[in-house]
Amino acid sequence: MTDAVLPSAPPDIAPRLHRVDNIELDILQIPASRPELPTLVFLHEALGSIAQWRDFPAKLCARSGCAGLVYSRYGLGWSTPLSRAPRPVDYLENEGWNSLPALLRSLGIDRPYLVGHSDGASIALLYAARNPVVGLTAMAPHVRVEEVTLAGVRTAEADRERLVTALGKYHRNAALTFDGWSQTWASAEFRDWNIEAPMSGISAPALLIQGEDDQYGTLEQLDWITAGIASGDTKPPVRRVELPGVGHVPWREAADTVLDEIEAHVRMCVARPG
Numbered sequence: 001m002t003d004a005v006l007p008s009a010p011p012d013i014a015p016r017l018h019r020v021d022n023i024e025l026d027i028l029q030i031p032a033s034r035p036e037l038p039t040l041v042f043l044h045e046a047l048g049s050i051a052q053w054r055d056f057p058a059k060l061c062a063r064s065g066c067a068g069l070v071y072s073r074y075g076l077g078w079s080t081p082l083s084r085a086p087r088p089v090d091y092l093e094n095e096g097w098n099s100l101p102a103l104l105r106s107l108g109i110d111r112p113y114l115v116g117h118s119d120g121a122s123i124a125l126l127y128a129a130r131n132p133v134v135g136l137t138a139m140a141p142h143v144r145v146e147e148v149t150l151a152g153v154r155t156a157e158a159d160r161e162r163l164v165t166a167l168g169k170y171h172r173n174a175a176l177t178f179d180g181w182s183q184t185w186a187s188a189e190f191r192d193w194n195i196e197a198p199m200s201g202i203s204a205p206a207l208l209i210q211g212e213d214d215q216y217g218t219l220e221q222l223d224w225i226t227a228g229i230a231s232g233d234t235k236p237p238v239r240r241v242e243l244p245g246v247g248h249v250p251w252r253e254a255a256d257t258v259l260d261e262i263e264a265h266v267r268m269c270v271a272r273p274g
Helices: 056-064 091-107 119-130 147-158 160-167 174-186 197-201 220-230 255-271
Strands: 016-020 023-030 040-043 068-072 113-117 135-139 206-211 238-243
Touching: 016 091, 023 056, 023 091, 040 056, 040 091, 040 119, 056 068, 056 255, 068 091, 091 119, 113 119, 113 255, 119 135, 119 197, 135 255, 147 160, 147 174, 160 174, 197 220, 206 220, 206 255, 220 238, 238 255
Parallel strands: 040 068, 040 113, 113 135, 135 206, 206 238
Antiparallel strands: 016 023, 023 068
16 A cells, blocks of 8 residues: 555545456545535546645645545556556557546546546546536646657656656556556557547536646647537537646646636536536
8 A cells, every 4th residue: 555645635534545447546535625516536647646746636625625536547656557568559548438437436426527637638538528527627638649749758768767766656666657658659559649539529618728838748739629629519618728937747837826727617617507
């Protein structure tokens, strides 16, 4: 069991292992101060975990009154490690369309509000394209592979030894976690990965947040998502927040602004009719 307790969480809130479809997932549940509100589901980046969110989920839950679910996906944190690298080309689709729905069903969570970062933002968009959500926030999302993304992966691969060592305190098998990300994104098979088409299925309000200096994606990602959502039968509101001087981790680099934006968006979503 991991000892990765969120810094600002009360001492009785701690991660635990939760089995879903023969996979053990490291999860943390934050209680609501207003139980009538939706649960915020936090979806971390490609090399993220519960602990790497730091106190961001606890702060957002406290400000919004919502309950929170924070978890480390398969292959990350103290969840079941990957069996091999690279991952399948459709690993993000599998997370959004199979793994996340199964986890939420097992915990009795329906119509959540999704808060995703990087890979987690892509998963949030994919989930919302096929399942009811109150709303979603996608920070530094990816819907297709860009050259800047590949350049960022190559830079990380050149520093693999140091990064694997640093990741060791967060992941059960840091080397396989790192290789599962880098080898997948760098593979020739992944170059054509594209999830723009499913965006047309999103019917809930979306908040898109991107740093203008993101080293893993350009603002065109937000263009492609917005165009995809607008091409659907329903055209929910889409709000874009572009942050100057901010890189790939807006929730850490511009924490106060991001907390304000998400809190306001959650309140708007909850107040919408229906």
